[in-house]
Structure formats: structure tokens, C-alpha cells
Amino acid sequence: MSDLSRRQMFLKLAAAFNGAIGVVLAIPIVSYLFSPVTRGENAGYDRWIPLGPIDQFPVGQTRLATYRNPGASPTDGETAEIPCWVRNIDGNKLQVFAINCAHLGCPVRWFPQSRLFMCPCHGGAYYEDGSRASGPPERGLFEYAFKIVDGAVHIKAGELQTPGLSSATRKLIQIEGHPCA
Numbered sequence: 530m531s532d533l534s535r536r537q538m539f540l541k542l543a544a545a546f547n548g549a550i551g552v553v554l555a556i557p558i559v560s561y562l563f564s565p566v567t568r569g570e571n572a573g574y575d576r577w578i579p580l581g582p583i584d585q586f587p588v589g590q591t592r593l594a595t596y597r598n599p600g601a602s603p604t605d606g607e608t609a610e611i612p613c614w615v616r617n618i619d620g621n622k623l624q625v626f627a628i629n630c631a632h633l634g635c636p637v638r639w640f641p642q643s644r645l646f647m648c649p650c651h652g653g654a655y656y657e658d659g660s661r662a663s664g665p666p667e668r669g670l671f672e673y674a675f676k677i678v679d680g681a682v683h684i685k686a687g688e689l690q691t692p693g694l695s696s697a698t699r700k701l702i703q704i705e706g707h708p709c710a
């Protein structure tokens with residue numbers, strides 16, 4: 530084999546190798562760009578997520594529920610399971626609270642005996658309707674928009690509830706969470 534043909538062969542091999550590397554690097558970018566199409570219309574972070582049948586949340590009680598983070602990928606495993614508190618007021622009217630304290634985000638716990646949510650980090654406390662009772666939090670618990678469809682509770686969980694959430698979004702949550710919505 531002459532020097533020229535050997536050089537041409539190495540050039541072709543190098544070009545093929547570079548092309549293969551380019552394809553591998555392009556896969557995540559292309560799948561990101563086309564994910565809204567490939568995952569279907571019932572995907573994405575801004576969609577209604579089922580929490581379970583309304584029967585799981587007895588009237589007058591507050592129960593823990595979990596949902597899967599709509600922005601999670603299959604490799605996120607159990608870390609994508611997010612808890613929230615569901616308060617069933619009268620069977621039609623609910624409140625679904627983010628589990629995170631409105632102070633610095635620690636998970637709050639519900640104490641049915643005192644009918645209070647308590648934060649283990651700095652002693653923040655909230656009444657059963659989520660309003661602030663005492664401690665460092667400057668406001669009540671954040672709430673998810675909810676609706677009841679075919680006997681199942683759904684929430685709009687795409688916007689993680691944080692103090693940075695815009696006031697316009699908070700208003701939307703309150704309106705959508707109304708039982709007449």
C-alpha cells in the first residue's frame with residue numbers, strides 16, 4: 530500500500546471517528562429540542578398530575594400524598610417523588626399544601642392532635658388552613674392548584690412552590706384551586 534493511499538485511509542478513518550463523536554454529542558441536544566413532541570401533550574412540567582382517589586383523603590382530615598416531579602427523568606428514581614399535604618375540607622373543597630416550610634424550605638409535619646403544621650428546623654408553625662401561626666415564616670404554606678376529575682384529585686405541580694413564585698402565579702393557583710374552577 531502506497532503512502533498516499535495509507536494517508537487517505539487514515540483521513541477517512543479520522544473523519545468517520547469525528548462523525549461518530551459528533552452524532553453521540555448531538556443526541557442529548559436533539560432529544561432536548563424534540564422532547565415536547567416525543568413525550569406527547571400530556572407531558573411537561575405544566576400539567577395536571579393525579580394524587581389519587583378522593584377517598585384516600587377523608588373529609589375533615591389532612592393526609593400526606595406524593596406525586597412524581599413532572600420535570601424528572603426516568604433516572605431520577607425515588608428522588609423525583611415529592612410529598613405534599615392534602616386537607617379535605619368538605620369533600621369538594623380541598624387545600625393541597627407544599628410540604629416545604631415558607632421560611633427556608635424544611636419539610637413541615639402535620640400534627641392532628643394540635644391541628645398544626647410544625648417545622649422541625651426553626652419552630653415555624655401553621656394552622657390547619659396553612660396560614661402562619663408562629664415562628665420565622667413570614668407567610669402561610671404554599672398551595673397547589675387542584676381539581677377533582679372522575680373522583681381523583683389532580684394538582685398543578687409544575688411550579689415548585691417557593692417564596693420566589695410571582696404574585697400573578699399565586700393568584701392563578703388560588704383561582705384554579707377553587708372548587709368551582
Ligand code: FES
Pocket residue numbers: 630631632633634635648649650651652653664665666
Ligand atoms: Fe421552617 Fe425555618 S425552615 S421555620
